[in-house]
Amino acid sequence: MIKVFSKSDIGLVRKSNEDACRCGIFSHHAAWAVVCDGMGGVKGGNVASSIAVEKISETLLTGYHEGMDSEAIRSLIAMAISNANRSVHQVAGSNSSLAGMGTTVVTAIVSDAVIHVAHAGDSRAYLLSDGEIRQLTTDHSMVQEMVEKGDITAQQAKTHPQKNIITRALGVEVSLRIDYSETPAPKGGRLLICTDGLTNYVDESKILELSQELNGNEMTEKLISLAKEAGGGDNITVVVLEDQAG
Numbered sequence: 001m002i003k004v005f006s007k008s009d010i011g012l013v014r015k016s017n018e019d020a021c022r023c024g025i026f027s028h029h030a031a032w033a034v035v036c037d038g039m040g041g042v043k044g045g046n047v048a049s050s051i052a053v054e055k056i057s058e059t060l061l062t063g064y065h066e067g068m069d070s071e072a073i074r075s076l077i078a079m080a081i082s083n084a085n086r087s088v089h090q091v092a093g094s095n096s097s098l099a100g101m102g103t104t105v106v107t108a109i110v111s112d113a114v115i116h117v118a119h120a121g122d123s124r125a126y127l128l129s130d131g132e133i134r135q136l137t138t139d140h141s142m143v144q145e146m147v148e149k150g151d152i153t154a155q156q157a158k159t160h161p162q163k164n165i166i167t168r169a170l171g172v173e174v175s176l177r178i179d180y181s182e183t184p185a186p187k188g189g190r191l192l193i194c195t196d197g198l199t200n201y202v203d204e205s206k207i208l209e210l211s212q213e214l215n216g217n218e219m220t221e222k223l224i225s226l227a228k229e230a231g232g233g234d235n236i237t238v239v240v241l242e243d244q245a246g
Contacts, residue, residue: 005217005220008235009227011235013231013232019237027066037237052105063080081176117183120178122166201226201232215242
């Protein structure tokens with residue numbers, strides 16, 4: 001049985017919430033989620049993330065059915081993100097005040113004990129299981145590229161002045177290249193999807209600690225609270241998909 005919990009919070013500094021998320025349950029053993037963090041000024045960020053979440057949700061809800069194999073699920077997620085990318089890009093192109101807007105995206109389907117994740121940008125997905133936390137996504141950001149080249153350490157990346165510059169975003173170009181992965185979903189495991197408003201303020205060891213102490217709903221609430229206690233300088237969005245044995 002899969003349960004889903006979500007919360008999005010404006011934080012303590014921003015005047016509007018440019019994050020957006022939706023999630024739901026297909027069946028006892030299948031669920032979905034999409035998380036977006038918009039960019040392009042207050043108005044543009046809000047518009048980009050809300051359009052993307054709406055379009056992706058619509059495609060997933062109309063396209064998913066029981067018994068889909070991995071290739072079909074991958075195609076569905078790719079189509080959902082492509083549709084959303086096209087919609088955001090068209091709206092940006094038709095309104096000068098929204099020019100250049102875009103959004104990060106993480107879209108996930110958990111089905112038949114497999115986690116399917118597609119993403120672009122620096123919002124993240126983590127698998128929490130058996131006392132371990134594993135990041136399933138790799139940030140599409142300038143500082144991540146610097147880390148991979150060995151120019152800076154992962155620790156230095158956390159406070160780098162250019163840490164908010166992302167190298168891929170939905171809606172900015174006519175087409176979007178996404179990263180996609182499939183991961184076995186362990187019994188009793190949790191999938192956490194979040195924006196950088198969480199990961200910039202709460203480290204992975206604390207996330208893991210909370211996952212071992214709290215249920216999915218409590219964990220979602222507590223992570224938002226901790227990000228705000230640590231400064232809350234950005235919008236914070238947390239989604240937890242939890243496998244409950246039995």
